[in-house]
Amino acid sequence: QVQLVESGGGLVQPGQSLRLSCAASGFTLGYDAIGWFRQAPGKEHEGVSCISNSDGSTDYADSVKGRFTISRDNAKNTVYLQMNSLKPEDTAVYYCAVDWSPDYYCSRYPGLYDLWGQGTQVTVSS
Numbered sequence: 860q861v862q863l864v865e866s867g868g869g870l871v872q873p874g875q876s877l878r879l880s881c882a883a884s885g886f887t888l889g890y891d892a893i894g895w896f897r898q899a900p901g902k903e904h905e906g907v908s909c910i911s912n913s914d915g916s917t918d919y920a921d922s923v924k925g926r927f928t929i930s931r932d933n934a935k936n937t938v939y940l941q942m943n944s945l946k947p948e949d950t951a952v953y954y955c956a957v958d959w960s961p962d963y964y965c966s967r968y969p970g971l972y973d974l975w976g977q978g979t980q981v982t983v984s985s
Contacts, residue, residue: 861885861974863955868979871945875983879940881955881976889933892961894972895940897951897981906967907953908940913963920967923949945983952978 867879881893894909908919908929917929928941938955956972958965 863957863974863976865953865955865976865979868953868981870982870984872985873946873983875945876941876943877945877981879942879953879955879979879981881938881940883936883938883957886957887933888931888936888938888957892958892965893929893931893938894956894958894965894967894969895929895938896954896956896967896969896972897949898954898978899951902951904954904969905951906969909958909965909967910938911963911965912961916964918965918967942981945981947983947985949981950983951981953981954978 864882892911895907896904897907898904910917910929926944931938956975958971959973
């Protein structure tokens, strides 16, 4: 079965960290671009970060730049999102997704992504 499964979400206090994982099954992640997205209540999907399959280059939303780091472990068929210095405004459901027809550089535009995981809740609150 072709799917993505996110894990690692939870409830943390402001300033703390979480690492999200996105595990692929049924296909090999190494050939594709992967994106992380989030959706807060009442808001649209926001492209948080992405990583290319070509040269491993990455891109981040300005709101998370310097705090979040995306990485991939092709041997484990998994992509990670390390989130540091979390803020209450980072609260959202986080999704990973795969772009099966990527350009050389990845994109954070949700419409380009073909397969989505079920999401994992991240809540940042004191």
